[in-house]
Amino acid sequence: MSIRHxxxxxxxxGPSHGYxxxxxxxxxxxxxxxLNVGQVYSTLDRLERDGLVVQDGAPDADGRIAYRLTDAGRAEVSGWFGSPVSPKGAPRDELAIKLALAVTTPGVDVLAVVQTQRTATMTGLQQLTRLKARAGDGAEDLxxxxxxxxxxxxxxxxxxxLDHCEARVARAATRRPAPGPATAATEAPAVERSRR
Incomplete structure (x- = not known):
């Protein structure tokens, strides 16, 4: 999510201050x-530097400064709403990276990693479903x-x-040659190549 946008x-x-x-x-x-207020105000400072917002009048009684959009700021928002979100701009998928590294790191029980994540994902899904049941249907809740x-x-x-990953890892495990004498290990790739 772009805090800037x-x-x-x-x-x-309309004009608003950071809080x-x-x-x-x-x-x-x-x-x-x-968001914390520090993030908001540091982003507002950059937006002001970039000419997308300006201060709107004097500070209020609490010393807070309101900001308003410039024409360039309105054009930036319009462009943002009018363009798709690119996967390139999305944060890295930590779970995909974790599983890719688990599969390639000796001694890691990949199925246990998948199961741990599945448990957390299902717990989160249950919490979201409960929240959704409590959400109203009014326009303010949209x-x-x-x-x-x-x-x-x-x-x-x-x-x-995760189900897909688990199935692929299980299939890959059944295709791995069983550890044994050196001759059996060297023969296994030749046997697999002949099956292809």
């Missing part, structure tokens, strides 16, 4: 990806409901992918 989108509603932006972001996402839907679909997809 998220804040710009919120500022499209308001953080509260609106948390309300829209159900605090799924909580943003949070859409975020919940996304998280549920991702957890379900991860569960299916």
């Amino acid at each position: 998220g804040l710009l989108a919120l500022l499209q509603r 308001q932006l953080r509260a609106e972001f948390d309300a829209a996402t159900g605090a799924t990806w909580p 943003a949070w409901s859409l975020v919940l839907d996304s998280l549920v679909f991702r957890a379900e997809a991860e569960s299916r992918w």
Whole structure:
């Protein structure tokens, strides 16, 4: 998630200061990806440096400064909403990396790694399902409901992918030659090649 674009989108509603932006972001996402105020203000500083926002008047009684979008900021938000999210911009998939390394690291019980993750994924899916059952149907809950839907679909997809990984690892294990004398180990690849 681009904090930069998220804040710009919120500022499209009207001028706000950092604390308001953080509260609106948390309300829209159900605090799924909580922001701290430091992140918000450092991002606002960069947005101001880049000419996408400007300060809107003097600080309030608490010393907070509101920001508003510039024309360039509005164009940036419009471009963001009008373009697809690229998988290149997504964070690395730590689980895929973990399983790839587990498969290639001697002594790692890959099936145990898969099972540990499956348990955590299913627990998370159950929690999301409970949250979804409590979410309202009103327009004010639509943003949070859409975020919940996304998280549920991702957890379900991860569960299916883990099933797939488990099956592939089990199949690969049955194809590995049994450890034995050196002659048996050298003959096994030749036998496998002749089957292909």
